[in-house]
Amino acid sequence: MSLDFLWQGFGVALQPSNLLIGFLGCFLGTIIGALPAVGPINGIALLLPIAYTSGLPAESTLILLAGVYYGAEYGGRISSILLNVPGDAGAVMTAIDGYPLARNGDATRALAISGISSFIGGMLAVVAMTFLAPLFGLLAIKFGPAEYFVLMVFAFCTLGSMVGHEPVKTLIGCVIGLTLTTIGIDATSGAYRFTFDEPELHDGIEFIVLVIGLFSISEALILLERQMTGVLKPLEVKGKYPSWLDLKTITWPSVRATVIGFIIGVLPGTGASVASAVAYTTEKRINNKDNTFGKGDIRGLAAPEAANNAAATGAFVPMLTLGVPGSGTTAVMLGALMLYNIQPGPQLFIEQPKLVGGLIASMYVGNVLLLILNLPLVQLFARMLLMPNWILIPGIVALSILGVYSAYSSVMSVLIMFGIGIAGYLLRKLGFDMAPIVLGFVLGKVMEVNLRNALALSGGEIGIFFSSPLAIILWGLALLVVLLPWWLRRRASALAAGSP
């Protein structure tokens, strides 16, 4: 494949004005990403009319918006790690190991590691996009409902990693997550399910309401309990940057997660939240030998961060090659292209090489800018934790309320968030993990819709789930994910038994 478009693109992206625009986008994106619910989609929606009316050329607008987009993917981790309040959907899994690290005084190290793994994920995904975009575009259109359903089965198989010494709690958490996705108007038949004549429930429970309730409100309740028992102490921030050993430890998890994140990101309708959930569970499955995941394992922090950045980049592939957005944010960006009378599709790389090249080149430049911007700032972000609890925790509560209210302009959504927070607190006290609930919720709707669409297409014949080579490969991968760790464990214990 000729890379002329990329060289032309670097010519565009490295122009001083576009470098400045890219830097501005990255900076704004980082801040936007750190604020819960004010995700990249809001940032882009706010900036698009400003960019368009100010007469910026199409490639500069796209560079600005893309900067906001992947800047937000970097920024989403900040509040996740420091406050246990995920900045966006893709940063939910980051909190699972990032927050315990921060509470143990390693906030600087956690922020730096997540920044570096974001860089690895973002950068490798841009390289993959440069060379494989047209190929992946073709792969994406081969995914029908049956293949999507099998993909979700594969994702649930990775859940096996979460099954610890109390599998029933993991499974209950997962099914609770699934039940929550059935609330609202059924997309296939239009039936009202569990809405109780309440208009606010017609759209179902929003993801951001669920995660803020489960993570930050339940956390506020737990911190309050510790305050009352006198065990809540001011946090310590060691200010230690990651060591070479840390960097070595996160390299392969980040690379693996990038592959997972990029492939999932390419598939329309899945997005960074599914990518980071699958990457986290896969990594846990591979590396949780000492039961360190969930307690501040840097591999559990690096994997979802690399995956969500890779997915954010992967989502551009179907948008540019097929005109099919891979996520809500790329849908807004598609609208931006159309505003400039540019029709994305297979011909875009040939007809608009400067634009596509400029966008892809700006991603290379943007990732470098974000790493440069983020690493020196982690000390500053981490110092936020040194604030007294009576300032910090009201801040978490305010941010949680604002995150939900500003997204849905609904008091009812805030009340649901508090209800979910109470349930999350009770479940945590009972020894339940929050991650399976989130995974069940993220995958549930896609799974049900595709299961039913596939069966509608086949007239109820379940053979459709085994009818394409892609579906068979995915079944094989699902089996592999279940059986391989079991086989490796057996082999390891056999070797241990055989050794003197």
Added chain:
Amino acid sequence: MTDLSPAHRKAGRIAALTIIMFASVYAVLGSQIEYSFSSDPIGPRGFPIGLGVLLAALGVWYYLDTGACEDWPDRRGAQAAALFLGLSVAMMLAMPYIGFIIAMAILLTGVARLFGASWPMAFANGIGQAVLWWLLFGPLLGSHLPKGPFGF
């Protein structure tokens, strides 16, 4: 996590019964979902019924093997949690009438008090943070926050 004590076992069993009850109600309501037409053989009822049955079965498993859980808060801790949640819900319900800044200032003052601030510090923190968050999300980010009788 602590070792399994009779109190923990009891808490686990109450939770298991709650889950079984929730699952049963969910499945029954699922079987009563009204719809006129469905293009697929499962329909809008199939998934909820299946999930309800599965969750109830898992609830039974959980009842039989409750596993470990943490200690529950003492009376003082429970009162503080109730105060926090009560104040939060009251202020959220009042917010459309008294406006964002006043509701948040009262709530955040209360939360700061619960986390050990003296009254003057709690007031300063509550009012300061309410104004700061309003400025950030309102005028700066363009969110439509409720206005009270004073226009903010």
